[in-house]
Amino acid sequence: MTTRLVEVQQLKKWFPVKGGVFAKTVASVKAVDEVSFFIDQGETLSLVGESGSGKTTAGRTMLKLLRPTSGKIIYKGKDITNLTPNQMRPLRRNMQIMFQDPYGSLNPRMPVGDIIQEPLDVHGIGTRKERKQAVATMMETVGLRPEYEKRYPHEFSGGQRQRIGVARALIINPELLVLDEPISALDVSIQSQIINLLQELQQRLSLTYLFIAHDLAVVRHMSDRVAVMYLGKIVETADNDELFDHPLHPYTQALLSAVPVPDPDVKRERIILQGDVPSPVNPPSGCHFRTRCPYAMPICKDQEPLVIEVAPGHTVACHLLTQK
């Protein structure tokens, strides 16, 4: 029996666009627009989508690093949507994040030992000596030499810095770790090291991951379930194999057809999408994808497609499935 760790319901995050003389809100960037998903204990849910689809915003809003515009975030059955930063503090021990940018995510003026130790300081865990010990152990766990604790971030490579990021996130034993494109800034050879480290740690510490990525090969390797985002909405959610083998939404199909297959004999039909992603300030009416969808129908313009469950755990939001 799996337990539900987090559930996000109808989550919205709109960023105001200020303009005019008195800085009135003239429009909103609808970065995340009524998104719902859940993550069970111990599993990896991947959030995929192209740049600007809102996947990073969704992850950060779920952690309350951004204030949700509306919707609900339920963590272990408890509604945390409207908690103040002070009320959130104890919960931060359980949910951590690892960032995309190995350069921007570490304070350049802090030795890495202090960076890794800071969560313990903030939450007042252990004595000074115990904290030092925990830092050394954690550095060893993520494959860094504990003697490096006095060095500054600029003395490390990108891959090592991501290990520091992992160490900082894991030192307070969180249950949930949001991985915000943890490998997209790294070399391919280093990517696999970090992926292996993350998988090993997940096993060992029974972690739950929200994996935000755009590299579909890695997503397939890492995830239990996958949710595909387009322009602020989740268009399809399914188990890993189900999604890769039977994609139903036209956008998912197009996305998957772009994944290279390492076999020159395989003739693939690639679906090339026309045009650019529309602006999230003023998304198309009805289905957000209709402007680029090869199967667009009149109804797509008038009505937003409902999310329907086509198979257990496989949900799609597309009119094609209801309009046959």
Next chain:
Amino acid sequence: MTEKAVEARKKGQRKSSDDYTYVGMVFHRLTRHKLAMFGAFMLIVILLFVFVGPLVWRADPNEQIEGLEGMFNVPSPAHPLGTDDYGRDVLARMFFGGRISLFIGFISAISSTIVGAVVGLVAGYYGGWADDLLMRFTDAMLSIPTFPLLIALASVMGKGIGQIILVIVIFGWMVDARLVRGLVLSLKEQEYIEAAHAIGASANRIMWRHLFPNTLAVLIVSTTIGIGGAIIYEASISFLGFGVQAPFASWGNMLQNAQQFIWNSPRLIIYPGLAIFMTVLGFNFFGDGLRDAIDPKLKL
């Protein structure tokens, strides 16, 4: 990781973290900056003059030689820089006046930087109405014609070293506040600040442990240049007679005292004037060099 692997790694260890620090890098770059080294040289000369000089030349700066023959003496072995209108030894007054001028310069520049940093940090970090309030206040302070008010304030608060420092700080923190606020606005969008939020760090912690250390390099530069400015301020206030009061010497009030005798004894105005000029120039050169040295994008 196995024990063996750890051992193997330890053997190949190079000790670099201690001998290649940020401070070490800045120092190294600074030594290659010619103008900064020239400034540093001037400052060392001044500091030696002011602090070591009195140990060599033990004359009382306030002792007056009675009688007309003691006044306006030209330089001689008894008085290397001559005597002033009260028959006091000018060299000794230069030493002690320099100490007071430098002391006021240091303390007021550091204090204005601290005040400015706090205002800038709070305004930049919190944003919103706190930012509006603090920055409009800063703008207002900047648009006050400093000098008349400085004199008015100095005369209201009384005359003394503490009061001069306070006056200089009151009118000196605004530039630092703007500088820090601007820096904080860009720094707080960095991912490591978001990471600090994610681990639940408090606002105070983020401001002082994360943002402040990242503004420190710029603040050190600004303080260094600020010392020169503060010395000028002190000299100006003292020159107008509202600063350091007789019998205590400062370079500023030595200038003031000497202006009436500019035709008879121009050297009385040249010594303190030259000293102020060299000190301020030294701090400015050194500060400029420091700014270049902490900027990693500039090749030196």
